[in-house]
Amino acid sequence: MKAQAMTAFGAPLEPMDLTPQKPGPGEALLRVSRAGLCHSDLHIHDGYFDFGDIRQPVAIDMPAVLGHEIEGEVAELGEGVSAPAAGTRVAVYPWLGCNACDTCRAGDQQLCIALPRRALGVAKWGGMAEYVHVPFADALIPIGDLAPGLGALAMCSGLTAYSALKKIGTPPPEQPILLLGMGGVGLMAMALAKSVLPNPIIAADIDASKREAALSYGAVEAIEPTPEAWKAIASKRGGAAAAIDFVGAPATFGFGTAALRRGGKYIIVGLFGGKASLPLASLPLRPISIVGSYVGRLDEARELIALMRQGAIPAPPMHERPLDQANSAIDDLRAGKVLGRVVLKP
Ligand SMILES: [Zn+2]
Ligand SMILES: [Zn+2]
Incomplete structure (x- = not known):
């Protein structure tokens, strides 16, 4: 062959x-x-x-x-x-x-x-x-x-997108979900999200054409991953009940974990790599959870x-x-x- x-x-x-x-x-x-x-x-x-x-x-x-x-x-x-x-x-x-x-x-x-x-x-x-x-x-x-x-x-x-979406569980339906990184897997998650979750889905990507694509797949908002852009969203919708990181880089991790509401869940899928640190006391005090999802x-x-x-x-x-x-x-x-x-x- x-x-x-x-x-x-x-x-x-x-x-x-x-x-x-x-x-x-x-x-x-x-x-x-x-x-x-x-x-x-x-x-x-x-x-x-x-x-x-x-x-x-x-x-x-x-x-x-x-x-x-x-x-x-x-x-x-x-x-x-x-x-x-x-x-x-x-x-x-x-x-x-x-x-x-x-x-x-x-x-x-x-x-x-x-x-x-x-x-x-x-x-x-x-x-x-x-x-x-x-x-x-x-x-x-x-x-x-x-x-x-x-x-x-x-x-x-x-499958990676679907399994990560399923790990979110069932947060109250008005709470937003943040999807970070609209590459192949992120866009697939955007397309699948409506079938899996009732929550409003917010996309974040540094690339304007990818944000555009996310909107056409049903994102209620698509933003640049900056603290200012997130603050505007959070003031009307509250923090994210969950975020899925399809990049897996220190920058997305920093932005995404900060966007979570108390009790929120951070699901890392992307394999970009690198290292991140966070204040350990923020885990019990906020209290957030961080999980990985593999295919x-x-x-x-x-x-x-x-x-x-x-x-x-x-x-x-x-x-x-x-x-x-x-x-x-x-x-x-x-x-x-x-x-x-x-x-x-x-
Ligand atoms: Zn085995
Ligand atoms: Zn693959």
């Missing part, structure tokens, strides 16, 4: 002819039709995540195939698997664990730490290829007639696809490019030139 493979961290991807693994019992093979390009692909391509004082290295065997937002048609099923039938359009839940440990049995495959790692496009070959081997056929989620690319996006940016669960992925198939959610901006333009797509994403999502087509 043709693939755009990574042979060394930081080096351009190379066209390669690879042989996909045959599906064994319980497994499946997927013919890829779309693979979304995500910021996490850039971090994996760099070879590390920025943890502030240290760089957390990425452990991956070369050649590697990136792409964890995968959509396609079932090509072949392994022994003991009868559904979804060959030819069915599916999205693939890529955040696979061992499927055997306590964490996986509780439904949190995305948090599994068993080795070898199994996440597709992260540890195992992913979607920047003609085929993907899927180690558990359970991970295939039929998408019906969803617009091409939407199922792929649902599995990372969509989402398989059952949440199924819920999300069901919501999308009901047509409740508009498609975010998608830009299709042929798979062999993966390198220029990566360069554009790195340069911040992408509004919404680039979707590669083998």
Whole structure:
């Protein structure tokens, strides 16, 4: 199969002819039709995540195939698997664990730490290829007639946004929710928020075109992330019951935690990196909580696809490019030139 493979961290991807693994019992093979390009692909391509004082290295065997937002048609099923039938359009839940440990049995495959790692496009070959081997056929989620690319996006940016929104819980419906950073995941959260929460949603971004996009997706206000801009909002609506940080940088953390009302919840999703400090006494005294959210669960992925198939959610901006333009797509994403999502087509 043709693939755009990574042979060394930081080096351009190379066209390669690879042989996909045959599906064994319980497994499946997927013919890829779309693979979304995500910021996490850039971090994996760099070879590390920025943890502030240290760089957390990425452990991956070369050649590697990136792409964890995968959509396609079932090509072949392994022994003991009868559904979804060959030819069915599916999205693939890529955040696979061992499927055997306590964490996986509780439904949190995305948090599994068993080795070898199994996440597709992260540890195992992913979607920047003609085929993907899927180690558990359970991970295939039929998408019906969803617009091409939407199922792929649902599995990372969509799922990440959905799982973070669900962590907000049920604050009083008049209290505002703040979404910080209107990149691919932030805009997806904006599009999903109305289906998950009754609260008014306020977007913050430094880029005027992204604020504009947030308004068109249902934000009641879209502001620059400055204390003055927030003060104007807070004087009429009160502090935020929750904020989701889709950037994860010291600046967004400082702005966003200050915007919370007493008892508010700060949910960090973005992997921009760096370090932040805060007065420890503010945790009990305000009293706020700070939690992280990492992609989402398989059952949440199924819920999300069901919501999308009901047509409740508009498609975010998608830009299709042929798979062999993966390198220029990566360069554009790195340069911040992408509004919404680039979707590669083998
Ligand atoms: Zn991703
Ligand atoms: Zn596990």
